[in-house]
Amino acid sequence: MSMTMSQKILAAHAGIESVEAGQLIDAKLDLVLANDITAPVAIREFLKSGAKTVFDKSMVALVMDHFTPNKDIKAAAQCKLTREFAGQYEIENFFDVGEMGIEHALLPEKGLVTGGDLVIGADSHTCTYGALGAFSTGVGSTDMAAGMARGVCWFKVPAAMKFVLTGAPSRWVSGKDVILHIIGMIGVDGALYKSMEFTGEGLHHLSMDDRFCMANMAVEAGAKNGIFEINSQTRAYMEEHSKRPYVAYSADTDAHYDEIFEIDLSAVRPTVAFPHLPGNTRTIDECGGVRIDQSVIGSCTNGRIEDLRVAAEILAGRKVAKGVRCIVIPATQCIWLEALEKGYLRIFVEAGCAVSTPTCGPCLGGHMGILAQGERAVSTTNRNFVGRMGHTGSEVYLASPAVAAASAVKGFLASPDELHTDSD
Secondary structure: OOOOHHHHHHHHHHOOOOOOOOOEEEEEOOEEEEEOOOHHHHHHHHHHOOOOOOOOOOOEEEEOOOOOOOOOHHHHHHHHHHHHHHHHOOOOEEEOOOOOEOHHHHHHHOOOOOOOOEEEEOOHHHHHHHHHOOEEEEOOHHHHHHHHHHOEEEEEOOEEEEEEEEOOOOOOOOHHHHHHHHHHHHOOOOOOOEEEEEEOHHHHHOOHHHHHHHHHHHHHHOOOEEEEOOOHHHHHHHHHHOOOOOOOOOOOOOOOOOEEEEEEHHHOOOEEEOOOOOOOEEEHHHOOOOEOOEEEEOHHHHOOHHHHHHHHHHHOOOOOOOOOEEEEOOOEHHHHHHHHHOOHHHHHHHHOOEEOOOOOHHHHOOOOOOEOOOOEEEEOOOOOOOOOOEOOOOEEEEOOHHHHHHHHHHOEOOOHHHHOOOOO
16 A cells, blocks of 8 residues: 555554554654643553653753743643653653753754654654654644553544745745645635645755754644655764664655645745734735834744844844844754854844843743734744733744844845845
């Protein structure tokens, strides 16, 4: 039976020859993860079940990244519970303040996920690891608890959509613009419970950071997962980072896809998602100078070194506009150090930005940049739902690091190209 990339991974982990869309299977897991918000719920369910040990202490990852360093007593209690569980059950991959990072940037960096893996996480953006050719998806905390105990999870095999990427993106266009363009095209439920599979010669013009961003936001189109065909860039990344051998799965030439889209990357413009859905997109040319109060550059979507490089290139020698708060959040400690060594952090500080330790921070309305009623933020995060970053009367505009940095300088939604017309 012909299969897609995702279906081949699921079949291999279920120990069967083939699977088809809609089939229910049990499959062995390569990694189970949670964070300081979702882990405590899973831990309580794990303990309630009577489980005596985790299935493999090297294949569970717990990352304290959402409200850390702890913002309040409740957050401290969440982390304390998780910390104690990690100690009691000898969880090898427990990442706390000082060594943590945003989970979906940290785990690939640490080599804990590799091509062909099957990964679940109690976080919807677990689909990030599809950039490495893995099948990864978010689950509820109860499934997370069962996964920690048994090393197995049930799946309904998803149908698939194919995105054939051609051409090369123009300057200032990144993976964030591409995925926002796609979500705007198909809608926030356009890939509901399907696998979004990315292939085509255009992949060679997308960096790994671009791909992590795009796979991360597959869930914003309703997808079960996003996955990229493994090519030379993927192999180079995994040879540098991965702690285990990888497996490269390719879709069969006659695999069935519910829909096939061809995306010419050269035609994609810098794209912004207006409130209050990631699918409410406009090109930067259609934004009409929307005034902003805050710019956030970071998150599991866009806090990697390439994102910071682009922001630093734009902010170098410039100042954040008066009345605008610009917050920069490197996604991991390693990224923070690299940004320091390359001089990016100095550029940010001299431009008038606040630079944070790695954290999810304001992305989910946690801390480090909450919005008041009536305030607007342009953000490189992945969701702009009502109240996502603070007050229900605030607004979030999703954009790339290039647009977020240029907007911080101009004081309104702006393209980096607009800065070159300034006298500065």
